[in-house]
Amino acid sequence: MRLLVIGGDAGGMSAASTVKRAMGDDIDVVVLERGEFTSYSACGIPYWIGGVVPSRDDLIARSPEEHRRRGIDVRLGVEATSIDLDARHVATRDQGDFAYDRLLIATGAEPIRPSLPGIDAEGVLGVQSLGDGQAVLDAMRTEPRHVVVVGSGYIGLEMAEACVQRGLDVTVIEQAPAPMPLLAPELGEHIASAMRGLGITFIGDSPATAFETHEGRVTAVHTDDGRYPADLVLLGMGVRARSELGARAGLKTGDGDGLLIDDFARAEGRDDVWAAGDCVATYDRLTGGNIHLPLGTHANKQGQVAGKAIVDSLAGRQPTDVFPGVLRTAITKICDVEIGLTGLDEDSASGAGFDPVVASVDSTTIAGYFPGAEQLTIRVVADRASRRLLGGQIIGGTGSAWRIDTLAMALWNEMTVDDLAMTDLAYAPPFSSVWDPVQVAARAAIRQLPA
Amino acid sequence: MRLLVIGGDAGGMSAASTVKRAMGDDIDVVVLERGEFTSYSACGIPYWIGGVVPSRDDLIARSPEEHRRRGIDVRLGVEATSIDLDARHVATRDQGDFAYDRLLIATGAEPIRPSLPGIDAEGVLGVQSLGDGQAVLDAMRTEPRHVVVVGSGYIGLEMAEACVQRGLDVTVIEQAPAPMPLLAPELGEHIASAMRGLGITFIGDSPATAFETHEGRVTAVHTDDGRYPADLVLLGMGVRARSELGARAGLKTGDGDGLLIDDFARAEGRDDVWAAGDCVATYDRLTGGNIHLPLGTHANKQGQVAGKAIVDSLAGRQPTDVFPGVLRTAITKICDVEIGLTGLDEDSASGAGFDPVVASVDSTTIAGYFPGAEQLTIRVVADRASRRLLGGQIIGGTGSAWRIDTLAMALWNEMTVDDLAMTDLAYAPPFSSVWDPVQVAARAAIRQLPA
Numbered sequence: 001m002r003l004l005v006i007g008g009d010a011g012g013m014s015a016a017s018t019v020k021r022a023m024g025d026d027i028d029v030v031v032l033e034r035g036e037f038t039s040y041s042a043c044g045i046p047y048w049i050g051g052v053v054p055s056r057d058d059l060i061a062r063s064p065e066e067h068r069r070r071g072i073d074v075r076l077g078v079e080a081t082s083i084d085l086d087a088r089h090v091a092t093r094d095q096g097d098f099a100y101d102r103l104l105i106a107t108g109a110e111p112i113r114p115s116l117p118g119i120d121a122e123g124v125l126g127v128q129s130l131g132d133g134q135a136v137l138d139a140m141r142t143e144p145r146h147v148v149v150v151g152s153g154y155i156g157l158e159m160a161e162a163c164v165q166r167g168l169d170v171t172v173i174e175q176a177p178a179p180m181p182l183l184a185p186e187l188g189e190h191i192a193s194a195m196r197g198l199g200i201t202f203i204g205d206s207p208a209t210a211f212e213t214h215e216g217r218v219t220a221v222h223t224d225d226g227r228y229p230a231d232l233v234l235l236g237m238g239v240r241a242r243s244e245l246g247a248r249a250g251l252k253t254g255d256g257d258g259l260l261i262d263d264f265a266r267a268e269g270r271d272d273v274w275a276a277g278d279c280v281a282t283y284d285r286l287t288g289g290n291i292h293l294p295l296g297t298h299a300n301k302q303g304q305v306a307g308k309a310i311v312d313s314l315a316g317r318q319p320t321d322v323f324p325g326v327l328r329t330a331i332t333k334i335c336d337v338e339i340g341l342t343g344l345d346e347d348s349a350s351g352a353g354f355d356p357v358v359a360s361v362d363s364t365t366i367a368g369y370f371p372g373a374e375q376l377t378i379r380v381v382a383d384r385a386s387r388r389l390l391g392g393q394i395i396g397g398t399g400s401a402w403r404i405d406t407l408a409m410a411l412w413n414e415m416t417v418d419d420l421a422m423t424d425l426a427y428a429p430p431f432s433s434v435w436d437p438v439q440v441a442a443r444a445a446i447r448q449l450p451a
Numbered sequence: 452m453r454l455l456v457i458g459g460d461a462g463g464m465s466a467a468s469t470v471k472r473a474m475g476d477d478i479d480v481v482v483l484e485r486g487e488f489t490s491y492s493a494c495g496i497p498y499w500i501g502g503v504v505p506s507r508d509d510l511i512a513r514s515p516e517e518h519r520r521r522g523i524d525v526r527l528g529v530e531a532t533s534i535d536l537d538a539r540h541v542a543t544r545d546q547g548d549f550a551y552d553r554l555l556i557a558t559g560a561e562p563i564r565p566s567l568p569g570i571d572a573e574g575v576l577g578v579q580s581l582g583d584g585q586a587v588l589d590a591m592r593t594e595p596r597h598v599v600v601v602g603s604g605y606i607g608l609e610m611a612e613a614c615v616q617r618g619l620d621v622t623v624i625e626q627a628p629a630p631m632p633l634l635a636p637e638l639g640e641h642i643a644s645a646m647r648g649l650g651i652t653f654i655g656d657s658p659a660t661a662f663e664t665h666e667g668r669v670t671a672v673h674t675d676d677g678r679y680p681a682d683l684v685l686l687g688m689g690v691r692a693r694s695e696l697g698a699r700a701g702l703k704t705g706d707g708d709g710l711l712i713d714d715f716a717r718a719e720g721r722d723d724v725w726a727a728g729d730c731v732a733t734y735d736r737l738t739g740g741n742i743h744l745p746l747g748t749h750a751n752k753q754g755q756v757a758g759k760a761i762v763d764s765l766a767g768r769q770p771t772d773v774f775p776g777v778l779r780t781a782i783t784k785i786c787d788v789e790i791g792l793t794g795l796d797e798d799s800a801s802g803a804g805f806d807p808v809v810a811s812v813d814s815t816t817i818a819g820y821f822p823g824a825e826q827l828t829i830r831v832v833a834d835r836a837s838r839r840l841l842g843g844q845i846i847g848g849t850g851s852a853w854r855i856d857t858l859a860m861a862l863w864n865e866m867t868v869d870d871l872a873m874t875d876l877a878y879a880p881p882f883s884s885v886w887d888p889v890q891v892a893a894r895a896a897i898r899q900l901p902a
Binding site for chain 2: 296300410412418431
């Protein structure tokens, strides 16, 4: 009996480990990984490149050798090229075919590379896998001076700061007016200010139009209005699911090209194929639709759910453990500015059929009179009719962003802003104000709602 | 039309402000405060005494004068001595009678002073009101050298640290074996260790038996096994509701002598009397009983709910805004050890009819490989049959305790540990591990539960 796993990072290895732990010698677990690493923290890559985390090995939670010691047959450098769902086998590049009884696809995601002149030049790099990170560090050994980061989402911002930490001159160009377009523009301005503080040049309203090259190497990034010299270009324009393998075999895809899965991480319409991690589009609890949300936290949970479902399937049982979907919760920081987001903004709320009301409040991370109190801003979106909280954004100094989890818990449980305002949250002056800032925000939303 | 409020701190002034803001000149709001302060942060007192917060005024959110400017008639130094519920008037000590149409009782709490020999000696002080805090600071001007803190709950621990910050020699005696008896003993050991690091002597298993005095001043604290010299004794043995005034008038009391209130903060059985803050016993969402839980966060919320209900009552409407009860959430720190609690422990869970299962995990405040990661321990209690989370305790380094709010939100919404383990919480290496520690704890609980 064989479980074949394609992809050896969070989603794939969580599933492989779950199945191996449950079934031991009763199952042959084979993992095909086209790269050379397993189970690493992709989210940690910018910190490794910036030198905050000293070594690549720090990011590796479990190496191929450690997985092998646990009985998982990890094959490195093996790239799957096609899946035959009827015959239940996977073909690889130069490494033969692998038959399977159950298949898990965990092929991850890849940086979006827009079709612009020069995009394939040397020195234009995306940052998604540990191998990508290594390529950036290798490029830095050639002593670049000017880095242009294209796009200012999480990865773009984190990479911009990492490059500053490496002593490089950094320009970030972004098609939206303010950094981090997922944030409300007035919050994005705080980030622009933090970037200036770090010495990063931010150019908003400026989509990249071309990459200028010389002898195959990038030399500058062009926008409609400007030319930004660059020895190194980092792409921070988001990622798309690496789902071609599954899609070519006939599996269905959704948002961001992600493979569609059911509650048990089973590929839609199949009872012997699962998918997990950055290659899937998953259930969006707020809109009811599917969303491609490539984050390690979801990959680990989906991998575990898939693993349990595979064990159930092999035992002839119906699966019980559900992956219950996502809220779009995210957190990051640039310099000392912390940023947290969860749920919907006005546009996505309107798009999902809600009637959004917005409230924004300024407060402090701890009691305002306590030494070390820092400013924060919380912006919440609620639905006018149901009074449900729909989303929240937090930006502020150190100690701000963790409160996004309180908002996420409120969203998860479909709480009204009225209920949130009265929740028994922790209070002591070194930790909070007597009305927690999320409750101050909830009260501000209540004032916008019909009495 | 007159609202009479007895007590000018959080509960009383929140209600007074809510009513005045809603009704303006249509209502006469009179507040009788026996002390000289209004609307202050009692929880901040230890930090003022320790010198962390420079001035008493920093703790005052709104002074009597500021309230008066908003149209509230604040009378300082007026002590209510009896309430005639039928005649609707309140008698005071030497200041005449006050008639009312609606009454709010917000008389607060007072430190428990056990009936031990010498308890009334000079230099044996409780710390609850701003006046109490001033008395402690005044006592410190006499240059005491040895302070004994009796009891090691929040206030005891916070005062012990404050005294160290003032350069005093501090001993804490506690009847339980480990500090902070609300914590599981193995977690309490972490606090004992932090106390030692600060130079505080902790003596467990040692209830105070007597206070030795000389010429009316305290000179030592006795236990069965020892004698601890003291120029100053601080009582940290908890507080009880200051509810005699209401009780003597015929209002019902519950846990900790707290006045019993309904969902709208109305005194049980009355339609013209409300009560809020440290003088009430409130709804315990986990046990279904009532609990005396004197914390500013509840006082503010109850005061607001009472204020709205009073406005509704005067308008002839049924009240709508509910105070939905408490979870026992609390947070504090001693030295750099952070402590958070919420919900039930095994004993209280068993007492409430649950069948508790306990799981404890060690994790890190942020990704383990990230600089600045600190250790934390999370202990959760779940119900075997329903799989509901029932409570949690967190102890650890800086950045640990805020996660108690995630657990509180789970309790508030009666989530199972299974659901908690799959929630979409924020993840990025500078903020969390890929499985948030509360989810690691939830998974550990799941392993203890029937499959």
